Amino acid sequence: MHKIKILLFATMRTRAKRSSLELEIKKDSTVAELKEILVAEIPALEASLHHTLVSIDREFAFDEDIIPENAEIALFPPVSGG
Amino acid sequence: MHKIKILLFATMRTRAKRSSLELEIKKDSTVAELKEILVAEIPALEASLHHTLVSIDREFAFDEDIIPENAEIALFPPVSGG
Amino acid sequence: MNPSLFPTIVSITEDEIDLNILLDKITLTSTGAAAIFTGMVRGETSRTGQAQGINYAPHETTYLEYEAYKPMAEEKMLQVAKEIREKWGVVEGIAIVQRIGKLYPRTPTVLIACTASHRDTGVFDAARYGIDRLKEIVPVWKKEIMPDGEEWVEGEYIPKEGE
Amino acid sequence: MNPSLFPTIVSITEDEIDLNILLDKITLTSTGAAAIFTGMVRGETSRTGQAQGINYAPHETTYLEYEAYKPMAEEKMLQVAKEIREKWGVVEGIAIVQRIGKLYPRTPTVLIACTASHRDTGVFDAARYGIDRLKEIVPVWKKEIMPDGEEWVEGEYIPKEGE
Numbered sequence: 001m002h003k004i005k006i007l008l009f010a011t012m013r014t015r016a017k018r019s020s021l022e023l024e025i026k027k028d029s030t031v032a033e034l035k036e037i038l039v040a041e042i043p044a045l046e047a048s049l050h051h052t053l054v055s056i057d058r059e060f061a062f063d064e065d066i067i068p069e070n071a072e073i074a075l076f077p078p079v080s081g082g
Numbered sequence: 083m084h085k086i087k088i089l090l091f092a093t094m095r096t097r098a099k100r101s102s103l104e105l106e107i108k109k110d111s112t113v114a115e116l117k118e119i120l121v122a123e124i125p126a127l128e129a130s131l132h133h134t135l136v137s138i139d140r141e142f143a144f145d146e147d148i149i150p151e152n153a154e155i156a157l158f159p160p161v162s163g164g
Numbered sequence: 165m166n167p168s169l170f171p172t173i174v175s176i177t178e179d180e181i182d183l184n185i186l187l188d189k190i191t192l193t194s195t196g197a198a199a200i201f202t203g204m205v206r207g208e209t210s211r212t213g214q215a216q217g218i219n220y221a222p223h224e225t226t227y228l229e230y231e232a233y234k235p236m237a238e239e240k241m242l243q244v245a246k247e248i249r250e251k252w253g254v255v256e257g258i259a260i261v262q263r264i265g266k267l268y269p270r271t272p273t274v275l276i277a278c279t280a281s282h283r284d285t286g287v288f289d290a291a292r293y294g295i296d297r298l299k300e301i302v303p304v305w306k307k308e309i310m311p312d313g314e315e316w317v318e319g320e321y322i323p324k325e326g327e
Numbered sequence: 328m329n330p331s332l333f334p335t336i337v338s339i340t341e342d343e344i345d346l347n348i349l350l351d352k353i354t355l356t357s358t359g360a361a362a363i364f365t366g367m368v369r370g371e372t373s374r375t376g377q378a379q380g381i382n383y384a385p386h387e388t389t390y391l392e393y394e395a396y397k398p399m400a401e402e403k404m405l406q407v408a409k410e411i412r413e414k415w416g417v418v419e420g421i422a423i424v425q426r427i428g429k430l431y432p433r434t435p436t437v438l439i440a441c442t443a444s445h446r447d448t449g450v451f452d453a454a455r456y457g458i459d460r461l462k463e464i465v466p467v468w469k470k471e472i473m474p475d476g477e478e479w480v481e482g483e484y485i486p487k488e489g490e
Contacts, residue, residue, distance in 0.1 A: 009233055010305035011316045051261025053323065055303070058236035061325040064262055074303070078319035079235075081230065081262055082204045082274045082295065091396055092468035093479045135486065137466070140399035142486040156396055156466070158484035161395065163400075163425055163467025164366045164437045164458065183346035191433045193370035195440075199454075200363040201446065207356035213443060258394075271352045272361075281374060283364065288455050289361075295446060311436075 001014035001026060002069045006038070012052060014060065015044045025067065031056070032063040045075075053078060083108060084151045088120070092109035093136060097126045107149065113138070114145040116155065127157075135160060170249075170257055171289040174241035176232045176304070181263055181272045190257025190279045197283035199291040201276045204249040207269025226309045230273065233303040237262065248278065254285040260294060260310050273284040274298065301327055333412075334355055336422040337404035339395045339467070353442045360446035362454040363373065364439045367385025370432025389472045393427040393436065396466040397460045400425065402467040406490075407457055411441065414456065417448040423457060425467050446458055 001024045008054045013019050023041065025034060031054050054061045055074045067073065083106045095101050105123065107116060113136050121128045136143045137156045149155065171190050187198055210222045241260040248255055257279040267273050276294035280287040298304075300321040307316050331359040334353050350361055373385045404423040411418055420442040430436050439457035460468075463484040470479050 001260065007233065009231060009303065010307070011318065014316065015169070051318075051322075053303075055233075055236055058233075058239050058326070060301075060327055062325060074236065076233065076303055077305065077316070078321055079301065079303050080306050080317040080319040081302055082299045089396065091394060091466065092470070093481065096479065099466040133481075133485075135360060135466075137396075137399055140396075140402050142488070142490055143462075146406040155398065158396065158466055159468065159479070160484055161462065161464065161466050162469050163395070163465055164463045183350060187365065187435065188433075188474055191435075193432050194373065195367055195433070196369040196372075198363075198365045199451075200361075200365070201359045201451070202350065202363070203446070204361070204442075206359040206444060206478055209359075209444070210357065232387075235411055269356050270351075270358065272350065272354075279367075281369065281372070283366070283455075283458060286485055288364070292446075292451050302473060317452070 004005065004067060004071050004073055006076040007072070009074065011048055011077045012045060012075045015048060016042045017044075027069075028066050029064065031061050031065050031067065034067060038075070048077065051078065086149060086153050086155055089154070089156040091156065093130055093159045094127060094157045097130060098124045099126075109151075110148050112145065113143050113147050113149065118148060120157070130159065133160065134158065135146075170255075171257045172242065172245045173261070174238050174245065175261045176234045176237050177225070177261060177263055178223060178265045179263070179323050181261055183275065186259045186261065186275060186277060190259050190277060192256050194281050195256050195279045196281050197285070197287055198277055198279045199288040201291045201295045202272045203274040203295070204272055205267050205269045205271050224311055225269060226311060227266055227268045228273070229266050229306055229307040232262065232264050232285070237302050237304055241298070244294055244297045244302065248290050251293065252280075252286045252290040254280045255287060255290050256280055258294070260274065260298065262298070262302065264304065300314070333418075334420045335405065335431055336409045336424070337401050337408065338424045339397045339400050340424060340426055342426070342446060343426045344426055346438065349422045349424065349440060353422050353440060355419050355442070357444050358419050358442045359444050360448070361440055361442045362446075362451040363447040364454045364458045366458070368430050368432045368434050374448070381479050387474055388432060389474060390429055390431045391436070392429050392470040392472065393425070394419055395425065395427050400465050400467055404461070407460045407465065410460060411453050411457055414441075415441070415453040417438045417443045418450060418453050419443055421457070423461065425465065427467065440464055455466045
């Protein structure tokens, strides 16, 4: 098990009613597995997870990517800046 | 005969060593005729007359155009602003 | 001019966007042209039926509230600048600035500026590319506050691996 | 927004070009995007063999001295704005400013800015068209002062009747 920090932005933050959380995950967990853990922790996130973007250490990440130790993870909707 | 005011800009001004002059021209003179009168008055302008632009009352004018009374005429090279 | 001296400015900021200062910072002695794009908060939107997969009706906006994942956003802005330089090698200076916080109608929210020696070098296309890419990969979001409610605006672009 | 309220600013001026102020003046409540072009005095030109029919070698510029036939120039700027509005009906505000006098390298000399509700409306093309047209029909000239002499720069465009 290792600890990771998860940042939530925009819709994700609003739904989760928090802007970050820490989770313990198994070594070599994937992004897909993380999403399952996260929904168990915060059910309100489930509805938007299908179009959520994920970043690991500030790079876009995908379901099959493995989460390294001490990673900074972020979940957010498709961007809408400008 | 009527009087017109001629403004000179850029190369034309430098060559003529003046920025404006007044001339008497015959009624219904054309731009082409004006150019001849002007060269007689200021021979230094001859070299550049073939690619000189002319305006009458702030609109581009052409050799066959007739110069109205009290017109404000300008002669200048193709523009190079920006 | 040595390309390694070409300035690249990226910034997520709560401050006003100062076009004069930004333009000065990306102007070199060899620079003759700048193409600058700015986006502003629209107080009234009359266009219907398009943008980001959402059909929206004409409506009024009271203000927008922007937020950013700042460190990632600035890294992605650097990536947009890198992509611009790869596509338009003639570009000299690049500035990419996103303002965040509560922003009212008519306020500039974003700026992309590219400079080059001459205007026929693709510098307009470079700026256009920059704003398009920013709206795809730079993690910034806005919440729209309207007279009768508020709503997060969501984009539709899904970045691919390596973006 | 009533098109008759769309602002058009044209100016020949000896003053500094203030992008912030000009942008503000052409930003309406319905505006969401601005494309701005500025030209600056190049202190060093490395491009060879082109531009306005003259083959020039790489060279240095000490400064440029601009002059204008001011009343006609401002009328022709209004005409450029009118042409832009005919081609891009979506354009909201237009600013066209030419600075004249003695201008040193890195100084903005000209600005064309167009605003619209959205960026995909041709607003970039409108600004590009504006600067191209200004360099064809707006009576402004520049004398280039170099370390070893000076020379009037002449354009090559010959306006046609009605332009």
